[in-house]
Amino acid sequence: xxxxxxxxxxxxxxxxxxxxxxxxMQNWQSVVAEVNxxxxxxxxxxxxxxxxxxxxxxxAEMTAEGIPVQTDDLVDAARLEGQAxxxxxxxxxxxxPYARHPHYQQEWRPR
Numbered sequence: 001x002x003x004x005x006x007x008x009x010x011x012x013x014x015x016x017x018x019x020x021x022x023x024x025m026q027n028w029q030s031v032v033a034e035v036n037x038x039x040x041x042x043x044x045x046x047x048x049x050x051x052x053x054x055x056x057x058x059x060a061e062m063t064a065e066g067i068p069v070q071t072d073d074l075v076d077a078a079r080l081e082g083q084a085x086x087x088x089x090x091x092x093x094x095x096x097p098y099a100r101h102p103h104y105q106q107e108w109r110p111r
């Protein structure tokens with residue numbers, strides 16, 4: 001689900017950036033700067049999601065192999081999961097203005 005939302009938002013950012021630049025809107029530079037800011041949130045969420053999945057997988061693998069899991073590993077995994085969840089919520093909020101877009105999925109609505 002989050003991968004689809006990331007892809008959707010990246011596509012909207014690209015469309016908006018290209019539109020602003022092509023039309024040479026009066027304030028096109030500020031529009032592009034705003035789009036780039038949203039793109040940075042999307043990129044941060046993707047990184048956080050990848051890191052959280054990796055940390056969770058490592059803890060699960062260690063547990064399955066009978067390797068003692070250090071408290072620091074559990075804390076890191078929980079912290080990364082929390083960051084990913086918070087950023088995922090931020091993405092859902094960023095996608096709200098596109099709720100009428102044909103590719104928007106209702107499951108992306110913030111809860």
